[in-house]
Amino acid sequence: MKKVRVRFAPSPTGLLHLGGLRTALYDYVYAKKHKGDFILRIEDTDRNRFVEGAIENLISSLQSMGIDFNEGPEKDNGYGPYIQSERLELYRKYADQLVESGKAYYCFCSKERLDQIREEQAAKKLPIQYDGFCKKLTKEEVQQKIANGEEYVIRLNMPKDDLFTFNDVIRGEVQIDSSQVDDQVIIKSDGFPTYHLAAIVDDHLMEISHVLRGEEWLPSTPKHIFIYESLGWDQPEWVHLPLILNTDKSKLSKRHGDFSVEAFVQQGYLKEALVNFVALLGWHPQTDDEIFDLDKMIEEFSFERVNKAGAVFDKTKLDWMNGLYIRKLDLSHIVDLAKPFFKEAGVDISDSTKFEHVVSCTREYINTLKEAPEFAQKFYSDPVFTESAAELMKNEDTKTICSYMITKLEALETIDAPEAKSMLKRASKDLKIKGKHFFMPVRAALIGEEHGPDIPLIIEILGIEECKKRFSNALNM
């Protein structure tokens, strides 16, 4: 069997988005599973859409998700360069070869003419295609026009009465009548190739075994097959992945919000959750397990378990899963990840022992790291009282409890949660105030809310001095 070599080939036109992440993920786990190579190739053949810094961002986003490519820019394994704009001669060479063999031809049609024929075809409700006008040009005429400096493109000379039948790993046999396939431009007037030529040339030269790409490429696959055949090359396996959709079922796009990996990370989503969640959009392991890491996915991944239908991206479930990981992963790891969010919120977290306690407590309540500072605000600044908590403070019992607590705390040097717990127990007994009539006022006095974390834990986090301060403040309300 041919060595597995798969590639993720994004265009540097922006940030890595969820769809790209999933494609890269499937590429990666498939390569890993079959001890193959995972190649990153940059498809920057559209100079107009190139975004400065996008290549670097794509690479860092991938790495931040734990997806490493073992071949690509800066990691040449003999198949480079891996950036298409550095491979222009190659595309030109094969385009010439296609022209030579009659599988492609020069076209000098103006944009105006193209627009016009499209308009006419639309009016007549015909398929919209190039009409082959320049196909009849003789070699001499072509030479003459080029010599005159006329702008040109090179188009594929698609057969018109053929049936393209190919096998898609996900969908099975797909048939497309060649009359439906346009004479696609493969070399643009600026001399750059289009995707259709560049991707095929590179996939062949880089010995790609499986082409994983979005389903939107399915209709143009005949063009690609035609190039393979015309050049006498063997086709790779076609693996068209189902689309990730917006809630309205349209292809996930920027118009509906920012679905970049970077944005999710900034919103406090964990790579474990993002990867896990996105993997499930179109793929499912054999078991009912939904929580898994990259290693387990490598073990279990197969194309047979990839779905055909598009998957709607549902943030609610991502939130749940993210919360799960926030609670499940090592505390120290979550503490590190939470730091930037607190810093950004302007919280002084220099007391690392306290901060660790705060995070340990806070993570039980949140689904994204971004929510953490707001929840933890009660541990770092004076409590903001809810209306009902403030009401509680006026209660006589509350005053009694607070004074009692202050006295008891004064006798202590340090306190931890178990000690606090027994102190509270004694207090409740001594004061003969029980259950929520005792605990609610205490919590309210300490954090300004009736509901929230375990009181002993709050006391431990706050420390003796802060507790005393808050109890006496409560006394004066």
Next chain:
RNA sequence: GAUCCCUUCGUCUAGUGGUUAGGACUCAGGAUUUUCAUUCCUGCAACAGGGGUUCGACUCCCCUAGGGAUUGCCA
């Protein structure tokens, strides 16, 4: 308009001729907890429709409908 792809709870999905159609998220109820959150339990909720094939269809075939993608000198 044309071509192609797709169609199980609201959403992600399991299911490959015989199942009480399973799981997860959401939602509702309950248990635990001084409270909230977590956790656990229970519940609500689906095979797009119509024809076949078959002793038997969610599963196979056809049609219809719906959705999506493509239809660029973007990828």
